[in-house]
Amino acid sequence: MKFKGFAMALAAGLVLPVSFPGHLYSADPLSRSSDGGTDASQIDTRVQDLIRLLADPSYSKRQNARAELERIGVVALDRLHAASFDADPQIASSARFIVRSNQFNWAWEYDSPKVREILGNFGAAEVYEKSVFIDELARLERDEGLAALCRLARYETVGALAKKAAIHVLKSKPLVGQSPIGRSQKILRYIEGGTSDSSLWIQTFHSSIASEKSATTSETVFDVDWWVRQIENERALIGKNTQETSVDVTVELIKWVTQQLSVRPNTREQALTIAAKLLEPSLNQSLHRQAQLGQQSAAANSFAQWALQLQLPELVHRQHQLLPMRIIAREPIFTYYLAESYLQLGDQEKAERIALAAWNGKQLERSPLDWKGDAIDVSTGEKEQAGNSGLDAVFAYRNRSAKENSYVLGKTLADRGRFEWAERELKQAAGDDLTLDSSLMALFKLAEIQQSLGKHNEAKLTLEPFVLRLEKEPMFRRQMVEQSQLLTFIVTSYHQYSGDAARVENNVGEAARQYILSLDASEENVDALIGLYKLETGPELQAKRRERLRSIVTRMKDGIRKYDQFLRDGAGNDYFQTFSLQLANELNSLAWLIANTEGDFGEAILMSRRACSLNPEHAEYLDTLAHCYFAAGKWKDAVEQQQKALSLKPNHPDFQRALARFQAKLAEAESPPSK
Incomplete structure (x- = not known):
């Protein structure tokens, strides 16, 4: 061409x-x-x-x-x-x-309009603003931004920016059904002629994939010593006040190299050694400063989650030894991470004892042994009474109540798939005083977890005492109506969960009644209408649910138009970001509803994609987009988007079940027809 x-x-x-x-x-x-x-x-x-x-x-x-x-x-x-x-x-x-001068044309003829727009913004931006647009290119679907990222890695003269683009290319993966060798060969043509470090990173890695040996044995050569030298070069540049690299670039390079080694045979020890560099002061300078401010260290939190994701629990042991005790005392999540590390090592008993220590608010005695050995000495007792754990002063320092801390911990543990520990924290956070918003939030989250695990009846029973009290005690109901914004959410969810429990038991009449009660409480709970659509019902109920669907879709589209108008009229005002997020939520809810009932699936895809563009790192929005593609019969796209959702929330039970279903459908579609 x-x-x-x-x-x-x-x-x-x-x-x-x-x-x-x-x-x-x-x-x-x-x-x-x-x-x-x-x-x-x-x-x-x-x-x-x-x-x-x-x-x-x-x-x-x-x-x-x-x-x-x-x-x-x-x-x-x-x-x-x-x-x-x-x-x-x-x-x-x-x-x-x-x-x-920043006057160069970064866009080329074959770039899509979206890529041209991003590259135009990149070219016009100041150097310190440009990384945002590199991230935008990396978030585009189906490798749409791949060529542009290679171009930036190949030609950008600010080394830190070129290397950021290169790392995005290194981290990108073949699309479902795409040949890794063919893709690597294409990337090598994009980067051809480049002599910068960023170009060499891409050339070295993708040359190994595109090699003849890779084509015949599915093995790729990974030169560990060469990559270690690249890491050391970046670390040496950090202290030179140069634009050739940055701490973020160096951290991401170390993480990528570690990930490559962690999945290859016989290189796990090397992965541990390289990853341990992230715990050194030059790459973790913010840790002590954040500790002095009484804040959780985002870097330490991210490191622990990343190490556990790669199945390198020894790194969590090392981190636990190095963290200041004041951080561990203020942030029990780090003790839970330690417990999770022992689960990965197969020591269920020690993991549970450490988790109990975290729940009790007890500090652990840290071992002086080598960091690849045992990290702590554990002894725990029964749950202490509130006020005796020694954490009251710490929690007051953080300006958060003990219940609120348990609620936050419960949410975090649920996201990590540690549901038993999460339920324990959330039950403590809920307590007996249901007039507190913090208690209701914990109660609602607990039921939501049970529902996601398919425990519909347990979810119903969790909310039932509160809902029954609302129905039977007028004074309590008036008090809650006046002070709690969660009331509607709890009532509509209770009836939805009750409907799901009845549907599983094949009690169609009761399920339909509960779903309708849920919609009467709030039509914003589209999952209740979706539940109605899952029922095998007669013509009368089918007509009612279709009419309800039309009414809800019309109302939601009106809301979307209003938010669009707000954004057009109020660009740049104080509420612009709030309206953008609300619009994204409305678009996502409507797309989810259509994908799981009936309607224009193509329109649902467009709405869902727009929601994702407004809030790109929202796992639930990516899950919705996957369901929209699935409803439209686009199995590969559904699998790809569901994998992205799971990459953000890898332990979400609904996401896992959906991916298995989408992959099975894709395999069925690609299998040769039976004779």
Whole structure:
């Protein structure tokens, strides 16, 4: 294929050709002309000629040369960067000015409109703002931003930005059904000719995948020593106050190398050694500062979760030895992480004793042994009475009640799939005083966990005492109506869970009655209407649920239009972000409803994709998008999006069940027909 010119990322996506005698430039590295069209060597020759013109005595020729170099775009960057050190001071000065001017066209003709928009923003942004747009490219679906990321890794002159793009390329994975070898070969063509560290990272890794040995044995060579040298180079650069790297880039490189080693045979010890570098002060400078402020260390939290995800529990032991005791006392979650590490080591008894210590608020005696050995000495007793745990002062310091702390812990443990520990914390948080919002939040979350585990009757029974009290005690009901915003959510959920329990028992009449009561309490609970659609019912109920669906869909679309109008009228005001998140929630709810009932599945996909664009890291929104694709019969897309949702919440039972269902359907669709 021969392209007719470069895409201009700016000026609303206009495509403007670059003048060149007899030909037009093609920026596509996958296209090499064999019929007289412009090829890479012709462009390179033209770039060199233009650079020499930067020192021409004629002012107009110098200006025209500069303008054409900027139009040619990023493919001229290598030559311009070299020219920055030219012996002719005028050429060197002009080349440096062009490189620093940020006037390059990063978009190429084959880029999608969305990629062009992001690259246009990237080119116009200040250096400290650019990383946001690299992350946007990485979040695009189906490798839409892959070529642009390779381009940034290949041509960007700020090393930290180029390496950030490279790491996104390294972390990206083949699409469902895509050949890893073919994909790596394409990436290598995108990065061809690059000599920067970021280019070499990509070339080294993907060359091993695209090699002949990989094609015949499905094995890839991973040169551990070479990658260790790359890590050490980045660590050495950190203290030099340079734009060639950053702490974030170095941390992500270490994590990626560790992940590669953790899944390969016979390299686990090397993975542990490399990952332990993340616990060194140069890469964890914020830890003590955050501790002094009385805040949980986000870096320490992230490290523990990452280590457990890679099945490297020894790293959690080492971290527990290094963390200041004041952090461990204030943040019991780190003790729970330690308990989880012993689960991975197969020591169920010790894991449970440590979890009980966390629940009791007890500090553990830390062992001075080597960090790959035993980390703690555990002794726990029965649950102490409130006020005797020694944590009251700590919790007061954090300005949060003990119940609120238990609630937060319960949510976190549930997200990690430690449901037994989560239920224990949430039951403590709920307590007996149901007039407190913190107690109701814990009660609601506990029932939600039970529901997600398929324990519909348990979820119903968890909420039942509160709902029955509302029905039987008018004074209590008036008090709760006035002070609690959770009342409606609890009532509608109670009836939905009751309906689910009845449906599982094949009690269709009771299930229908409970679902209708749930919708009467709040039509925002679309799961109740979805439950109605799962029932095998007669024509009368089918007509009622279809009418209810039309009514709810109409109301939700009206709400979406209003939020759209708010955003158009209030761009830049204080409520813009709030309206954006509310719009995303409405779009997601409507898409989820249609995907699980009836309607235009194509429209549902568009709404869901928009919700994801407004809130990209929301696992539930990605789950909805997967269900929309599944409803539309797009099995591969459904599997890909469900895998993304699970990557954010890997222990979510509903997500796990959905992925298994989608993968089974994809396998069935791809299997040859039986004779």
